[in-house]
Every structure is written in C-alpha cells, then in structure tokens.
Amino acid sequence: MKTLLAEMQQLNAGYGSQAVLENVNLTIAAGEVVAVLGINGAGKTTLIKSLLGLMPYQCEHFSLLGYQQHDQRRAANIKQQLGVMLQLGSVSATLTVAEQLLVFRHYYANPKSLAELLEIADLEAVQHHRCGDLSAGQQQRLLLALALCGNPRLLFLDEPTVGMDIHARRRLWQQIAELRQQQVGMLLTTHYLEEAEQLADRVVVLHQGRVIANDSVSSLKSRLNYQRIRCRSSLSQQQLWQLPGVVDVSSERLLTITSKSAPDTLRALLNQDPDLQDLDVQMLSLEHIFLHLTGGQA
C-alpha cells in the first residue's frame, strides 16, 4: 500500500446556494498520477481550489500530506511540500525569467538550483528576458518550473500543456513520468484525453459535480468492452444495424460501427459485403469512453 498524500471524503463545495461539487471522494498516492476529466463546468477547478484551500468547502475527512485539514487554511509546512501550476492570465511582466525563479526559490526550505529550474523549463536561452516577453508556451514552462521550485511531494497541474507546442508537451509528459518515479503524487486536469491516457494511473471523471468514474484507464476500457470497426462498405445502414453485436452505426468520411462483439460483427460483415475496404478495428479510446459516460457531451 502506497502512502496516501491526499485523501478527501464526501467533499461538497459551491458558490452561494449553488452546489458545484457533491459528495466527491478523492485520493492521491505517492507516485500516482490522477487525471481529473470533465467538460467545462463539471467542477474541475472547484475541486482543485477546495484542495488548495482557495475556497470554502465542507467534507467529512480531509488529510493532506498526513495532516488533518479542518478548514481552508493550509499551514506553511504543508505549502512547503506542495507544487502548484495554475491557469494564469500571464506571468509578472517586469522581472526576468531568472529573477522570477530566484524570487520563488526564496520561499522554500530546500529549493532546486537556478540552473536545474532553467533546465526543467528549457528556458536557459531566454533567462535574461522579461517574463512578459515570453511566448505562451514559454510562460507555461516557467510556471512548471515555479511549481517544482521547492521539490514538492504533491503536485497540482491545472491544464499544464495548454499553449505548448507538441515538442514541449512531449517533454512535459516525460518530466511527469520522471516525477512519478521519484514518488511525487500528481493531480492533473486536462482537456486532452490523449494526455490522460498517456500519463494517468487513474482517471476521475467529473460530471455535473459528481464523480461518475474513478478507475484506471485500462479498467475503464474493459468495463466498456466495445470495439470500433471502421471501413468502407456497400451495405445499407439498415443492413448494418442487423449485423450481430452492433450497438451503433455512424458514417462520416468512413463508416464507424460500434460493436460489443467485434468477431461476430466482422464475420457477418465480410460475408455480406465482398467489396469491404479500408478495414480497421480498434479498442475504444478514452475519448469514446468519456463521451459514453457523460452522455455525449464533450
């Protein structure tokens, strides 16, 4: 059993009389990456804000890094061990990258060196540029370095790869994998399901303020044991619907058939349509599972 870095039971939070989160349970263990998925308004931000103590909430039990949290305040020794990368409008414009990192280094008891932080953020070349002059992707990388400044045990990443190019995104994924090896626990929110699929040990799906799934990516996939068959076929929609195992048929560029028993469907399909082309069979991706769970809203 791995050390639990955060454990929250029956969390309720909202704005005024409007409830945003209802009875949410969440755990994050050392070395575990938990991805929180949900459409806009599902409560992802409210969840992070509650955990960090940025807004009032009620819960039955909440322990963070081994300490019971009774209210919104987070003690300095907790903050020493947290890293936070939030969605910011932009970073402070007047200081340079190196200066901004030095400012944050002073907040922590055992900070990483400036050189190490610049390397993490891949900003050595622009270390003497003003933060306000950085590109959106560079700003995101600077925010990552600020989050890692104090060698956190628990890291919160709120949509960390927004604005990053594909190269920077892959690099961040690699850094997250390394941090996981160093037993850092991470909570990640993302709009990119591919990111959750790549990184997360566990996926928590929030929908209308409730947790509707909390499982590993592979269990989620096996729970919804459908396959997707894509092809070009001369059969009519009606004929396709009558094939064994078919639960859904749609056609965009290619025909897409969702089946709960791909071998049966395929056997019948190949029998009935000798002209079948461009055949491709896949497990459902996280995206399809997500769409299925949330009733088609993405």
Place this chain on the structure above:
Amino acid sequence: MNTVYFSETYYDLKSLLRTPSFFIPSLAFPLVFYIFFGIILHFSQGHPGYLLVGYGCFGVIAPALFNFSVYVATDRAKGWLTLKRLSPMPMTAYLCAKLLSSLVFAVVIWALLLLLATTAGKVTLAPSQYLLLTAILLLGVIPFALLGLLLGLTFAERSTPAIANLIYLPTAFFGGLWIPIMLFPEALQNVALWLPTFHFAQLAFAVIGADEGIAWYWHVGYLLLFSVVMGAAIRWRWQTLSGD
C-alpha cells in the same frame, strides 16, 4: 533575519524601477509642482517652506497608494497573487516588501524636494524640524498604503489606476496639501476635516507652525482610526478573495 523579506523587497523595487509609468509621475508631479508654485511663483517669505511640507505630503503618498493599489490589482488579475498565496511565502513578506519599496521612493522624493527647497527655495529650518518632518512623512505613509491595498484587493486591474487617481488628486487638493484650507469657502473647510490627507498634512504643517491649530492628538487619533477601519476592510476582502 529572514531572507524572504529582503529578496521580496529587492525584487519589488527592481520591478518598480522598470516601470516608468510608476516612477516618472511619482517623482515628477511633486517636484515640478514645487519648482513652479514654490520657487518660480514666489508669493511671500514663508511660501517655499509651506509648500515644501505640502508637496512633501503629496509626494510621499503617491508611491504607497499606487504601489499597493495598482500593482496588487495587477498581481490579483494575473493570478500571481494566488500563486504566491499558495506558496509558503509569508503574506507579511509580500506586504512588508511593498511598504519598504514605497518608502524608498518616498525617501527619494522627499530628499529631492529638500534639496530644491534648501537651495533654490532658500528654506532654512532647524535640524530637529527636518528630522521630525521626515519621521512624520514616512510614518504617515502607512494609512495611505492600507487604503491602496484595499483598492487593489477590491477593484479590477484596469479601473484601479483611475480610481486611485480619483482619490489621490481631489483629497490632496481638498485636504489642503496645495492651498491652505483657510482660503476655501467654509463648506469645503468642513469637508477637509473628514479627509486623511488633511490630518496627515496638519501634523507636518505643525512642525513649521503653519497648521490650523487643532491639537496633534486629534490628527493622530483620526489617522489611527482610519488605519484600523482600512485594516478591518482589508481583512474582510482578503477572506472573501477566492483565487480569482
């Protein structure tokens, strides 16, 4: 000594020095006004001394009021303040840094005014008067820093500079920092009694014997009460601030 306080102050100063829209008006307004109204338009013997004190008060308020209002509002709008609140930085370090860097600017403005006054303005005061004035001006900055902080925690980034100016310039004028309130109609003289600028300036004017004759403890009492009210409002704003 905790190095966080030092580094926070150092970088706050550095960032202010890189913001010409902050330091140019802060320095230029009191100095240009003093040269024009205090030295060039030389009305009477006591005139340069009176305006030294008036513009001294006017000059030291600006860096505190604007550093706390405009830049706190910006830090808040950019999410920067939230990131700092989530870090282990003690919030007092952030506030002390802003106060200390405001005081550095206040000292520079006051020193330049003194230089102008004692040379071109031919003002001669006793050393004890200079010392007492300096102490009053620097301590008197605190209520205005608190007022600025309340504005910075309350208003949006874009409206804060305008609102701070709307408070700064009229209260400077009606508080008698530029023109003695004796020259105002009586209704306006009564308005002055409610303004923190008036009470601050009266304490400073008393050093050169140019005050309105109200006992010093009324002014000190007003400024203390004003600071307590600001402090309570700041506390309330701070608690309702939810990472926005």
